[in-house]
Amino acid sequence: MARPLEFNRPQAVNKALVLFWHKGYQAASLTDLLVAMGIGRSSFYAAFIDKRSLYIECLDLFAARTVKLLRRFRAKVPPVDALQNFFQRSFVAARGTGAARNSRSDWGCLLVNTVLEMAGVDEDLVARASRYLGNVQGIFQAYLQEAGASRAAAEELAALLMLVNEGVRVSSRRRLPKEQVLKPVSTAFALIRRAIA
Amino acid sequence: MARPLEFNRPQAVNKALVLFWHKGYQAASLTDLLVAMGIGRSSFYAAFIDKRSLYIECLDLFAARTVKLLRRFRAKVPPVDALQNFFQRSFVAARGTGAARNSRSDWGCLLVNTVLEMAGVDEDLVARASRYLGNVQGIFQAYLQEAGASRAAAEELAALLMLVNEGVRVSSRRRLPKEQVLKPVSTAFALIRRAIA
DNA sequence: CTAGTTTTGTACTGATCAGTTCAGAACATC
């Protein structure tokens, strides 16, 4: 037996996730990935089979983190506040100017990015990302019901919230001033709160 | 002088637009484009300089068509109805099953697709697509004011509508059942109409 | 220190990419 610790796998996956998140699947070349992950080609293929498999692993990880984030907010504040925090979380750090540029808040959502980038190219990846988005929508719905909405109303508003979510992730990649993304989110939540009450 | 009519340029551009729309910029190879446009390599480079220039031409064309479509609806029905028609237009044709699959309604919006695909890859293209989306948002706002909303309210709701628009274009690429995309649009318009009234 | 096993850097593979070149085909003019 030899060389027991190869490299920090979870950390490498995370580095890859960040690169895919920022540049997309196709534009992130294997060389880019290797540099970011700090490993060699051989190690890469030994550990991850191929580029697509790694991407799937990142997708799964991202989805799990998203769900965890929603749960974390829910543990602290009332359900609708938790949802609103989730939408605004990406923008807590200042962005749009100076050093804060290229923060994660500019990268949208890996699931949404995947749906658009891989549509018409790799439908299996689209289906996987879409399924995860469906799970997130289910959480939206559950929280809305906890806030007092009827099952029907919660289902309807959760679908709308998913639309807003997808919209925010597009908007956040347009390099607009921060408030131009945050304002319509507030508007949406004002309308939703009004509809529930 | 010789060969006066090379090929049908507008038609070729349109074929390219459709391919870009369906597959994205990176995934549409030059060979794909040539086959779709029905022209040879030399003719292509003589007429369009390069792939990126052609893409910009398609982007411009798509934006112009989008504006024209909004105006056409506005000429026929009241402003908010025009907006709602615009959101639902993509789905008039049956989709999601059988032959109607791969209809344009599955391809989202070239502007939105561009923002997500080119973010982190070609910021100039993102900026161009984003600017066109801003123009569309301006039209949203104008129509809302025509419907009786105050300038402030119209601005706020137009921003929200743009979020919904971007969301719809993502949703429409997820191969969801048609009503799962249309329903939240109705919900959004119900809330918006209520806010205006 | 040696033997045995695993990991890794580097060079390579074949495919495909966007873009160029140029000889010859296609046309208008006369």
Place this chain on the structure above:
DNA sequence: GATGTTCTGAACTGATCAGTACAAAACTAG
């Protein structure tokens, strides 16, 4: 139909892509 100009098909270029092969390096166990 010959001439002159323009356009185009097909072969080519160099770069880059994902993925492979393999020998040397790195490490543990004995």
